[in-house]
Amino acid sequence: MSRLGIPTRRVRIVVQTSIFLLWVGLILATHYPMDSWLARNIPVSLMLRIDPLVLTVVAGGMRVGVTILMLGFVTLAVSLLLGRVFCGWVCPLGATFDFYSWILRFFKVQHKGPSPKYFRAKYYLLGAILVFALFGTVSPLIGLDPIVLITRVAAAVLQPFGRASGEMTWIVGQKPGYWGYFIDFSTLILFLGIMTHTTRVSRVWCRVACPLGAYLAATSRHSVLRRQTENCVHCNICSAECPTGAIDFKNPEVYNESECVKCFVCSDVCPVDANYFGLRKPKANDSHGSVVELDRRKLIGTAATAVLAAPLLRLEAGEPGNSKRLLRPPMSREESDFLSSCIRCGECMKACPTGTLKPAGLQHGLRALWTPVMTPLEAPCKEGCNACSVACPTDAILKYPIEKKYAFKAGNATFNASNCISYTENKFCSECIRVCPTNAIAFTKGWEPNPENQHKWGVAAAGSEQVSPPGTRPTRPLKVNYASCVGCGACETACHQIVYGPTAMVTTSAGRATPTQLMDALKKSG
Amino acid sequence: MKHPLARHRSFLVRVTPLWSVLAIVCGFSLSSLSSVPSSSAEDDVVILDDEAPAGADSSSGAATGDEEISISDEGSESSGEVAVDLGAGAEDFFNPYLFDRGPIWILLPAAMLILLGLHLLPVPKLKQKKLVPMTEFFRHANPKGATSTLTSVRSSTSIPPKHAPAEAVATESGQGTLSGVTKKRDST
Numbered sequence: 070m071s072r073l074g075i076p077t078r079r080v081r082i083v084v085q086t087s088i089f090l091l092w093v094g095l096i097l098a099t100h101y102p103m104d105s106w107l108a109r110n111i112p113v114s115l116m117l118r119i120d121p122l123v124l125t126v127v128a129g130g131m132r133v134g135v136t137i138l139m140l141g142f143v144t145l146a147v148s149l150l151l152g153r154v155f156c157g158w159v160c161p162l163g164a165t166f167d168f169y170s171w172i173l174r175f176f177k178v179q180h181k182g183p184s185p186k187y188f189r190a191k192y193y194l195l196g197a198i199l200v201f202a203l204f205g206t207v208s209p210l211i212g213l214d215p216i217v218l219i220t221r222v223a224a225a226v227l228q229p230f231g232r233a234s235g236e237m238t239w240i241v242g243q244k245p246g247y248w249g250y251f252i253d254f255s256t257l258i259l260f261l262g263i264m265t266h267t268t269r270v271s272r273v274w275c276r277v278a279c280p281l282g283a284y285l286a287a288t289s290r291h292s293v294l295r296r297q298t299e300n301c302v303h304c305n306i307c308s309a310e311c312p313t314g315a316i317d318f319k320n321p322e323v324y325n326e327s328e329c330v331k332c333f334v335c336s337d338v339c340p341v342d343a344n345y346f347g348l349r350k351p352k353a354n355d356s357h358g359s360v361v362e363l364d365r366r367k368l369i370g371t372a373a374t375a376v377l378a379a380p381l382l383r384l385e386a387g388e389p390g391n392s393k394r395l396l397r398p399p400m401s402r403e404e405s406d407f408l409s410s411c412i413r414c415g416e417c418m419k420a421c422p423t424g425t426l427k428p429a430g431l432q433h434g435l436r437a438l439w440t441p442v443m444t445p446l447e448a449p450c451k452e453g454c455n456a457c458s459v460a461c462p463t464d465a466i467l468k469y470p471i472e473k474k475y476a477f478k479a480g481n482a483t484f485n486a487s488n489c490i491s492y493t494e495n496k497f498c499s500e501c502i503r504v505c506p507t508n509a510i511a512f513t514k515g516w517e518p519n520p521e522n523q524h525k526w527g528v529a530a531a532g533s534e535q536v537s538p539p540g541t542r543p544t545r546p547l548k549v550n551y552a553s554c555v556g557c558g559a560c561e562t563a564c565h566q567i568v569y570g571p572t573a574m575v576t577t578s579a580g581r582a583t584p585t586q587l588m589d590a591l592k593k594s595g
Numbered sequence: 596m597k598h599p600l601a602r603h604r605s606f607l608v609r610v611t612p613l614w615s616v617l618a619i620v621c622g623f624s625l626s627s628l629s630s631v632p633s634s635s636a637e638d639d640v641v642i643l644d645d646e647a648p649a650g651a652d653s654s655s656g657a658a659t660g661d662e663e664i665s666i667s668d669e670g671s672e673s674s675g676e677v678a679v680d681l682g683a684g685a686e687d688f689f690n691p692y693l694f695d696r697g698p699i700w701i702l703l704p705a706a707m708l709i710l711l712g713l714h715l716l717p718v719p720k721l722k723q724k725k726l727v728p729m730t731e732f733f734r735h736a737n738p739k740g741a742t743s744t745l746t747s748v749r750s751s752t753s754i755p756p757k758h759a760p761a762e763a764v765a766t767e768s769g770q771g772t773l774s775g776v777t778k779k780r781d782s783t
Contacts, residue, residue: 129700129704132700132701133697196711199707199711200704284707287710288710
């Protein structure tokens, strides 16, 4: 209870719960065809758009102000004024931690009070992220941003289980000899590790490793909403209850403004009502009892490491389009821009109706970690769907109307006759022809003369009793018409369901259209 | 010694409210700008001919397939070209192309790094209330003298300190080092 008689902690819990439910609603609404009331009225990636760290890193990394991220300035301004209110009131990962602690309380599990000694790690992490951004690189470290992290958990860890019921075209273990990755194990392990550690220390991620928390801590050092104490009896209850360990244990009157998330727990639990929050000007020696005081040598070392690592990361990624098997979603920015704007949130994977978008592992380099890649072996890119572009919070996948989906191709399919059962086993198979949305593979289905076996019985079609007339064989896939192919991967998916081992149809990123390149060229010419 | 940037920090403290208000105003104005349709809509339209520009030769997509897929704009009468309006069509009212690419955006992470550096500044120790010397406290409590083993008591009594005071650095004024001050105090 505050001095004004407002139950500030309860108000905070109500607001925090409401925002968390809104986030859950938006996550659930991030689903093809995006026609729910929420998806139509609120940007599904709203929480990521108000993240100031995302704004800073993407705008700095790409050297361009992505308009949809400008809401981050509002959060930044609020933090300058009121401190880390975002962490205590808005952040969905913080709400998850608080809810988890609330559950633990029922089981009489006691948190440890003080922060670990390495609680400054988040500042080094933030320093590295910012140095990377200065060099034009969005490093995978941005994947540790709390909103990005929890969104990716929803998209790449929880979502596949929801999709498996009806919409997933690929099922675990369906094909012998091929074991695709079902969920993003790195994210799962990271999240489980965080929650396990949270059992011991409340909000340990916020205290130790949250780069957004460090960002807001640095900006909120001189905020005007501050904790004040009067007639404190030094019972240390507030120190023990503070979820972020911001209050000094030796002297509870001293607290660390940079660590305070304005949860108002201290003012609620105080037995003598000595704690309260109010607007006041920060003083010179205000509340810096156990403050950050980073090891400057370590921070400079971190920055130097990041400076050295930034070009290495870029080298590792190589030139855009180097890896032909690296398939990006349609209308993605060209590779270097894509890597500078993708924040690894997984919104596109969440929105993808077929599940073809998966987070990349290390197969495409460290820099591409957790970025979305198409996996046509498992599922194709759905015709008439632009859900990934709508969901993308940073416009790494440019927004486009559905009817123009195939104006920019995602890649090209290539045909390898030596893996096609029509050639190797002389069976009738035209699955790739059947599923191709643009008729890019073959011309007609039917029978063709069989010069090798002109006077004998026809050839049986694979999977059916249908036999071709004598002297003929089924029309076989001949080639891919690259002008028509859009690189959706439907042929590869269908082929994979027929053949064991390497598929005859392989989708590559060769010939991928790069919309930003086109735009720049046209602007220069015109 | 006072940190050379300490005065700047006190300046920052003073201007923080103004800074915050300015940031809010900028933020709201920018976010309101984003809902305004782009004035240069023509720049966002990409015309794709049959012969696509160099470097993007394969971007005509499905336009030439056997089963022709109509992807041209309704207003476009020419069947040979495909117009893709990148800024329109999507239900999202934000326009992603309001700002051009420019080095000025590097200021965002740079400014944040500077702010993080300011966060690094050594913090002056909290001024604490001067504690009542234990000797005076015990003198009031027990006028005959206390049996405390505090250093202050050691110096006032004849009990030798456990550790000898550090050697004084030879400074004439006797200032600037703890050992010098200690020796001066001892000699007096």
